[in-house]
Amino acid sequence: MALPVRLLVLVLLVVVIGETGKLSTLRLLRAEPTQDRTALLAFINRIPHERRLRWDNSSACDWVGVTCDDNRTAVVFLRLPGVGLIGTIPSGTLGNLSALRVLSLRSNRLSGPIPADFRGLALLRSLYLQNNLLSGSIPSGLTQLTRLVRLDLSGNNLTGAIPFAINNLTHLTGLFLQNNRLSGNLPPINIDSLVAFNVSYNRLNGSIPKILEHFSASSFVGNLDLCGGPLPPCNPFFPSPAPSPAANPVNGSSKKKLSKAAKIAIAVAAGVVLLLILLLLLVCLAYRRRRQRARDKAAKGTAAATAARSGDTGMTSSSKDDLSGGVSGSGTASAVAAAERNRLVFVGKGGGYSFDLEDLLRASAEVLGKGSVGTSYKAVLEEGTTVVVKRLKDVAVSKREFEVHIESLGKVEHDNLLPLRAYYYSKDEKLLVFDYLPAGSLSSLLHGSRGSGRTPLDWDSRMRIALAAGRGLSHLHTAPQVVHGNVKASNVLLRTDLDSAALSDFGLHTLFGTTAPPNRVAGYRAPEVLETRRPTFKSDVYSFGVLLLELLTGKAPNQASLGEDGIDLPRWVQSVVREEWTAEVFDVELMRYPNIEEEMVQLLQVAMACVAIVPDTRPDLPDVVRMMEEIVSRTESNDEGRRVVGSGGPSPPPTTTP
Structure with a gap:
């Protein structure tokens, strides 16, 4: 009886080893996403593209732009931005990647409609199709992808209405539909998670739904017939009711005449008021000029006249008086003191300029911008020199501290630093003078x-x-x-x-x-x-x-x-x-x-x-x-290498960072 028992044990061992081998073989076979590989090859073979992606006989999980799951059994990410894909996305290809979570085909030259079979991408979380030439309407299949977090269809030629079924995408945080040809009313999109939204530069009309009014105006601009919310309010389009045929025509005529008379009276009254305002302004201007001429005569110079024109720099009247010395008396001592107070101090290489504060105040000026430290003005002097004058605000240090610090900054010189040329300090005004760079920021x-x-x-x-x-x-x-x-x-x-x-x-x-x-x-x-x-x-x-x-x-x-x-x-x-x-x-x-x-x-x-x-x-x-x-330096070396390779043989395969 011992022999049959031993034989039975041996048979069991053979069966177990065989089954284990089969399982190992199955695992090896499953290590390659065969179905997804077929879908990807069908896609790339049916769509023209400018450069090869080198999808060869290696594992699909190792192809450029393709990422598989940890078990290498399914494709979960497909990122092919800017790889020169041209033409229509073939149906029956990418729609079969059932485990796909991220699909990015942006910045290519894809045209035609978005495939209807994208509805099969049930696990898709992010879809990036922006900056292509896609046309047609937004397919209803996309509104069935309830796990979508970001949907970007901007920069295409999509037409038709935005479907109300977008509300099915309850996990959506970003919806970007700008720069298309979408038309119709904007539906009330009530998605709690939505924080980024843009439908600008389409052909939408009607009023913006209340639920979307918290987004900025930049999300809606470029739609000429869209109104309300952050955009200008909608105009009432309901005309006044027509008079009843049974109404007395005499009474209607008298009311019409009365309305015209009221309008004429209002117009005449407005004209009279406007004329009075103009006369008052002229009187004030003449009085101001008379006072200014008297001040010029008392100051015996042009300093006060210069200050009067300093309004071009945006300064207050008190600041003008301060900059012009504020002198109303006469005498050499007062003039010298005023000149010293109004001195424009040049620092560093700023001594090469040949203008003074009066020249600066006489200059034509325009506001360049208001920054965190003050307002900058472009000043064109009479001799043709152009400089930038920065009027500082909220300066908290004393005059001595200000002068010492500005003098030290004036000594800083480097080709990639804008040099400080001069400064002016008074109680009410602190000015810095810089070179003007016309190319902007x-x-x-x-x-x-x-x-x-x-x-x-x-x-x-x-x-x-x-x-x-x-x-x-x-x-x-x-x-x-x-x-x-x-x-x-x-x-x-x-x-x-x-x-x-x-x-x-x-x-x-x-x-x-x-x-x-x-x-x-x-x-x-x-x-x-x-x-x-x-x-x-x-x-x-x-x-x-x-x-x-x-x-x-x-x-x-x-x-x-x-x-x-x-x-x-x-x-x-x-x-x-x-x-x-x-x-x-x-x-x-x-x-x-x-x-x-x-x-x-x-x-x-x-x-x-x-x-x-x-x-x-x-x-x-x-x-x-x-x-x-x-x-x-590495970029320049690579460029040189590419030129050498390009002159003698085929270019190396492009690298794409997903």
């Missing part, structure tokens, strides 16, 4: 007039401007050891040579004490400055990091469309990167330039190091500049 160049016909700021230009600003800030931190205290895009002024871009407004924060926080633009302010109200070298690094993120994303630091109320640019970038949407942070205007993804990711890493919450973990500015210069 980085902020206006980066954010101004976005839309059709705009020439985008390319990657090379952005990198050159960033390096120029970084070098200027690094010089401030090392040689004169001055904290800038107000690093922001509007303080990066441009020259024709972008490598010579200059930082302005440096070192002025000490003039205002601690009563008002420096760098009042909250988006650039380091977290610790909110408590200490004193900027440091490390807070400058944080602000510079925000500036780099602004160049990479194309978004202003406090832009409302970043998401929830109060979110700033660093937090928004961190949240997107944390969700593995790294490519979604980059400015769409940069996606048209090939072979820059790697450099953008490298600069993004530098920027994220700069905006670290703990100040001591942030790099020093010289190290930041060195890292940026290494990125540029």
Whole structure:
């Protein structure tokens, strides 16, 4: 009996080993998402594209733009932004990726309708189809993807109405439909989680639903027939009721005549009132001129006349009297004292200018902008020189402290710093004089007039401007050891040579004490400055990091469309990167330039190091500049390598950062 028992045990072992082998074989077979691979190959083989994605015989999980789950059994992310896809998205392909969570086909040249079979992507959380040529209506299938968190269909040619069924997407946080041809009424979209919304530049009409009125006007502009809410109120289109046929025609005629007479009387009365106001103004002006001539005669000079014209600089009448010396008597001693009080003090190389305060006050002026430290004016002197005059506000230091500090700032010289040329100090006015750079600021160049016909700021230009600003800030931190205290895009002024871009407004924060926080633009302010109200070298690094993120994303630091109320640019970038949407942070205007993804990711890493919450973990500015210069040098080496390869053989496969 022992032999049969042993034989039975042996047979059981063989069966167990065989089953184990089968299970292992099954696991190996399941390691490749066969069905999803078939769908992806069908998609890429049926759609033209400018450059090959190198989807070869390797595992589909290793293909460019494809990410599988941990078990490598299904495709969960498909990111193909800006890879030159052309034509209609073939049906029966991407719609079969049933486990897909993120689909990004933005910035290609896709046309035709959005496939109806996208309704099968039941697990989809993010859909990015912006900046293509897609047409047709918004398919009802998209409103069935109830797990969607972000839906971006902007920058296409979509037509028809926005479906009310959008309300089915109860988890939606961002809905972007701007720059299409959508028409009809805007439906009441009542989604509690929705924090980013934009339907601007379509053909919508009617009034904005009450539930959407809390979004800013920029979310609705460009729809000529849309009104209400943050836009101008809707005009009443209900005419007065017509008179009844049974009414007495005589009475109706008399009422009409009475109405016209009332209108004529009102018009005449208004004309009389206007005439009286003009006469009163003329009398006041003549009286003022008479007083001014008397003051000029008493002052024996032109100082008071100069002050009278200083209204072009936006100064008050008391300020004009102060700047002109405030003299009403006569005598040489008074004139000398007034001249000394009105002295424009030149610093650094500002002595090369040949104008004085009277010339400055006689100059024609226009407001350039109101910043966190004061108002800036463009002043064109009579001899043709153009300068910038900054009128400071809330200065909290004494005259002696002011003069000593400004004298020290006047000695700071660097190609990437805007030099201070002169200053004026009186009780009521504190003025600084700078060179005028006609090319404007980085902020206006980066954010101004976005839309059709705009020439985008390319990657090379952005990198050159960033390096120029970084070098200027690094010089401030090392040689004169001055904290800038107000690093922001509007303080990066441009020259024709972008490598010579200059930082302005440096070192002025000490003039205002601690009563008002420096760098009042909250988006650039380091977290610790909110408590200490004193900027440091490390807070400058944080602000510079925000500036780099602004160049990479194309978004202003406090832009409302970043998401929830109060979110700033660093937090928004961190949240997107944390969700593995790294490519979604980059400015769409940069996606048209090939072979820059790697450099953008490298600069993004530098920027994220700069905006670290703990100040001591942030790099020093010289190290930041060195890292940026290494990125540029590697880029130049890669460009040279590409030119060599291109001259003798096929180009290497492109790299795409999902």
